[in-house]
Amino acid sequence: MDFGSINPVVLIASLMVAATPILLAAIGELVVEKAGVLNLGVEGMMIVGAVSGFAAAVTTGSPILGMLAAIVAGAAVSLIFALLTQVLMANQVASGLALTLFGLGFSALLGQSYVGIVPPRTEKLNFGFLSDLPVVGRILFGHDILVYVSLFLVAAVWYWLNYTRGGRVLRAVGENHDSAHALGYKVKRVRILAILFGGACAGLGGAYLSLVRVPQWTEGMTAGAGWIALALVVFASWKPWRVLAGAYLFGGIMVLQLNLQAAGYRIPVEYLAMSPYIITILVLVVMSSNRTRRTLAAPGSLGRSFHAAG
Amino acid sequence: MLRLERRPSPSKAWNYATPVVAVLLTMIAGGILFTILGKNPFEAIKLIFWDPLFSEQFAAYSRPQLLVKAGPLILIAVGLSIGFRAGIWNIGAEGQYIVGALCAAAVALAFYPAESVLVFPLMIVAGALGGWAWAMIPAILRTRFNTNEILVSLLLVYVAEKLLAAAATGFMRNPQGAGFPGSRNINQYASAANHEIFAGTGLHWGGVAAFVAVLFTYIMLQRHILGFQVQLAGQAPRAARFAGVAPARLVLMCMGISGAFAGMAGMFEVAGPARLISIDFNAGYGFTAIIVAFLGRLNPIGIVLAGLLLALTYIGGELAQFMLNLPAAAIQVFQGMLLFFLLALDVLSNYRVRLFLPQRATTETV
Numbered sequence: 001m002d003f004g005s006i007n008p009v010v011l012i013a014s015l016m017v018a019a020t021p022i023l024l025a026a027i028g029e030l031v032v033e034k035a036g037v038l039n040l041g042v043e044g045m046m047i048v049g050a051v052s053g054f055a056a057a058v059t060t061g062s063p064i065l066g067m068l069a070a071i072v073a074g075a076a077v078s079l080i081f082a083l084l085t086q087v088l089m090a091n092q093v094a095s096g097l098a099l100t101l102f103g104l105g106f107s108a109l110l111g112q113s114y115v116g117i118v119p120p121r122t123e124k125l126n127f128g129f130l131s132d133l134p135v136v137g138r139i140l141f142g143h144d145i146l147v148y149v150s151l152f153l154v155a156a157v158w159y160w161l162n163y164t165r166g167g168r169v170l171r172a173v174g175e176n177h178d179s180a181h182a183l184g185y186k187v188k189r190v191r192i193l194a195i196l197f198g199g200a201c202a203g204l205g206g207a208y209l210s211l212v213r214v215p216q217w218t219e220g221m222t223a224g225a226g227w228i229a230l231a232l233v234v235f236a237s238w239k240p241w242r243v244l245a246g247a248y249l250f251g252g253i254m255v256l257q258l259n260l261q262a263a264g265y266r267i268p269v270e271y272l273a274m275s276p277y278i279i280t281i282l283v284l285v286v287m288s289s290n291r292t293r294r295t296l297a298a299p300g301s302l303g304r305s306f307h308a309a310g
Numbered sequence: 311m312l313r314l315e316r317r318p319s320p321s322k323a324w325n326y327a328t329p330v331v332a333v334l335l336t337m338i339a340g341g342i343l344f345t346i347l348g349k350n351p352f353e354a355i356k357l358i359f360w361d362p363l364f365s366e367q368f369a370a371y372s373r374p375q376l377l378v379k380a381g382p383l384i385l386i387a388v389g390l391s392i393g394f395r396a397g398i399w400n401i402g403a404e405g406q407y408i409v410g411a412l413c414a415a416a417v418a419l420a421f422y423p424a425e426s427v428l429v430f431p432l433m434i435v436a437g438a439l440g441g442w443a444w445a446m447i448p449a450i451l452r453t454r455f456n457t458n459e460i461l462v463s464l465l466l467v468y469v470a471e472k473l474l475a476a477a478a479t480g481f482m483r484n485p486q487g488a489g490f491p492g493s494r495n496i497n498q499y500a501s502a503a504n505h506e507i508f509a510g511t512g513l514h515w516g517g518v519a520a521f522v523a524v525l526f527t528y529i530m531l532q533r534h535i536l537g538f539q540v541q542l543a544g545q546a547p548r549a550a551r552f553a554g555v556a557p558a559r560l561v562l563m564c565m566g567i568s569g570a571f572a573g574m575a576g577m578f579e580v581a582g583p584a585r586l587i588s589i590d591f592n593a594g595y596g597f598t599a600i601i602v603a604f605l606g607r608l609n610p611i612g613i614v615l616a617g618l619l620l621a622l623t624y625i626g627g628e629l630a631q632f633m634l635n636l637p638a639a640a641i642q643v644f645q646g647m648l649l650f651f652l653l654a655l656d657v658l659s660n661y662r663v664r665l666f667l668p669q670r671a672t673t674e675t676v
């Protein structure tokens with residue numbers, strides 16, 4: 001096949017944009033899972049973020065306000081999940097699914113009057129002459145603010161989880177909630193805060209889709225991005241930097257696939273569009289094959305609900 | 311101060327009561343939602359839950375629709391419930407439903423236009439096998455490679471949707487369809503069509519299959535060793551291991567049954583109400599069936615009732631869309647809320663809510 005028509009610099013620059021929504025959602029979910037909670041509602045939180053961010057940006061004319069609204073909206077719907085799983089001890093798998101189903105419907109309802117509208121443009125950050133440098137300028141200094149925010153978040157989460165007291169408490173809660181409780185840590189409070197953080201990140205990721213990446217609002221526009229983000233956390237063995245690597249890998253696949261579609265290769269569009277999902281599955285298989293939870297480094301209490309006896 | 315106290319065993323009474331209370335709460339919350347949308351809540355609720363069955367104006371059309379919609383929901387949900395009981399989460403029934411329909415349609419189109427009594431049974435087998443095979447992918451990846459079946463089965467839904475689009479616009483497109491997407495009309499091909507069995511009831515072979523599946527599951531869960539193993543694996547995985555339950559076999563069986571049921575549901579749909587393979591063939595039954603399974607408390611008979619109720623919300627939702635200009639998504643929100651309330655109320659069957667007054671608490675513990 002002829003890849004000659006695809007410019008590698010443009011490819012790298014656009015894969016960073018393509019990867020940002022799943023990167024944001026995945027880094028949020030990583031923190032949630034590190035606290036021992038499996039929130040399968042990422043897709044639902046993302047799409048609610050996508051529509052709220054879009055609506056707020058269109059109404060106020062400011063993409064930044066839109067993104068803030070998406071953060072709030074994502075955290076707000078994740079609060080439902082927190083209430084169900086942490087206060088009412090509901091099954092986490094079922095509650096996460098419920099959140100996704102609800103989010104898909106709720107976003108369609110909110111977004112009705114926003115179909116077909118063009119959102120205000122999110123400007124690229126101005127780095128002056130740096131942006132005009134060959135190769136490096138386009139890749140490092142040619143993006144909008146959220147690309148940098150997502151990179152900063154990865155670094156911040158990595159630092160916070162490994163080098164701060166709060167991060168260690170959160171990991172203790174995720175590894176063994178009974179021991180953490182015995183040590184006097186507030187298991188539920190830590191988990192609820194982690195869930196809210198995950199919701200905020202997913203909401204922001206969704207808004208990036210509807211405001212920058214696409215940019216438009218259509219029903220069900222996340223198209224599985226939330227699930228890919230969940231897979232990414234497993235792929236990354238719950239390590240922030242690997243989430244970044246994984247997200248950019250998937251971003252690359254998505255961009256390449258779209259380029260091939262546009263270039264009009266003889267493979268039908270539908271089969272190319274399948275590839276991100278199939279590759280996600282293949283990567284999951286490779287990552288999890290012949291390993292136990294232990295070597296995979298999954299948090300010990302992941303998915304189990306906690307109720308302090310007595 | 312309110313405090314939760316774990317019950318030694320789940321409360322039977324609350325187990326039966328929660329679905330009913332959840333439905334009532336959803337109606338109230340739905341009413342509030344409709345008010346916000348600027349509709350009369352009482353009219354909307356009546357239109358959704360009462361008019362499809364009892365109004366003179368609509369019942370003639372919508373009553374048969376109840377069985378048309380409930381058939382696939384019950385068939386899929388009853389299959390899912392077996393796995394859910396064992397803690398095996400097949401959430402990709404939507405994909406298995408699509409692949410089942412594609413396989414069944416492939417059989418029908420391969421025989422077209424030959425008339426034979428064998429075509430219809432062959433399609434059922436093909437549908438079941440298609441759904442089974444699609445479910446085997448996450449099942450085998452789970453048992454062989456320890457891959458999370460939740461993510462794989464869900465991601466395969468998107469793959470199946472793309473496959474459906476490829477079929478409708480490409481390899482299954484009607485050669486006499488003037489280039490429009492969509493296959494031949496299977497419902498008009500006498501040997502393959504899934505017609506109403508009794509005119510005016512809405513009951514087609516899919517409804518019969520759902521009934522058989524409910525019976526099969528009921529007997530399996532109540533009377534067969536497999537049913538016992540499923541329950542055991544769900545409630546006490548370690549004990550199950552000691553009792554000789556092979557976890558891998560259980561995963562293959564639960565995923566396989568649910569996939570086959572979902573595939574069959576797809577087959578009855580494509581040969582019946584949907585009539586042909588089109589890009590928007592799947593209507594979300596595979597996801598709604600998850601709600602049906604939970605609302606029915608993973609119990610075959612409960613699932614029949616839950617399936618009928620959710621079918622009613624589909625039909626009533628369409629009616630409300632038509633009469634009140636209510637958005638289609640409102641009914642999805644409604645179904646999502648139902649699952650929220652259901653999960654929230656489950657706390658009452660597993661825990662006792664105790665009122666503790668700080669100073670009295672010490673004397674009570676004696």
